[in-house]
Amino acid sequence: MGTVIMHSVMSVDGFIADEKDDVGPLHDWYYNGDTPIVEGARFRVSRASAAYVRPMWASIGVIVVGRHLFDLTNGWEGRPPTGDHVVVVSHRPKPEGWHPEASYHFAGDVRSAIATARELAGERVVAVNAGDVGGQVLSAGLVDEVAVDVVPVVFGSGKRFFGAVDxxxxxxxPHVVIQGDRVLHLGYRVRR
Incomplete structure (x- = not known):
């Protein structure tokens, strides 16, 4: 079975967005370099970040997100930002008629979401978006690793990386410590 990695970009003080879901400068590092992450993509990062992000993104089979992020992004219009599938943790079903061709699955709780994601991913990585859902998955003991892209900004308040973790x-x-341009990539295995 593939590894379950909780991941996101965060401020130095632990936030993935402000109270209004604005990410401010958190994603600026995706555009401040000269090395494309994938061919034809608009993301151009430092060479060090590309060496880290490319294999990570290539390893992802499924992304697990909460309904809030799904609604904010409109599910990326049915095209996962990476990986082949998206599992949405939600008590509401997929919107009627929404991109029927898209491999998006809806689960009512984090345990069933991770079970579905693991089945779909096979040996590939299951990437869980940080925030409330990520914190629930961590609290349930289902996260193998935590990956954080720390950006040098202080938000003061907002949406916490670990949500309301129990x-x-x-x-x-850390088994990953890579300094990019305006970002520090960190990776930690969860102690069992």
Missing amino acids: GQHLLED
């Missing part, structure tokens, strides 16, 4: 969770020492 309890304390120990991580191993």
Whole structure:
């Protein structure tokens, strides 16, 4: 089975967006370099970031997101930003008539979402978006690794990387520490 990685970009003080879902400068590093992440894409990052992001994105089979992010992005119009499938944690079904060709699956809770994602991903990575859903998946003991792209900005308040995670969770020492341009890529395995 593939690894479940909770991932997102965050501010130094632990936020993935402000209270109004504005990400501010958190994604600027995706556009400040000269190396494309994938051919033909508009994302151009530093060479160090590209060496990290390219294999990570290529390894992803399924993305797990909450309904809030799905609604904010309109599900990326039925085209996952990476991977082949998206699993949406939601108590509401897929909008009627919304991109019937898209491989988007809706699950009522995080356990069934991860089970569906693992089945769809096979040996590939399941990437769980940080925030409330990510915190729920971590709290349920279903996250294998935490990957964070830390951007040098302080938000002061907003949507927390770990959402409303239950309890304390120990991580191993970082196995990924890569400095890009205006971003620090970190990876931690969850201690079992």
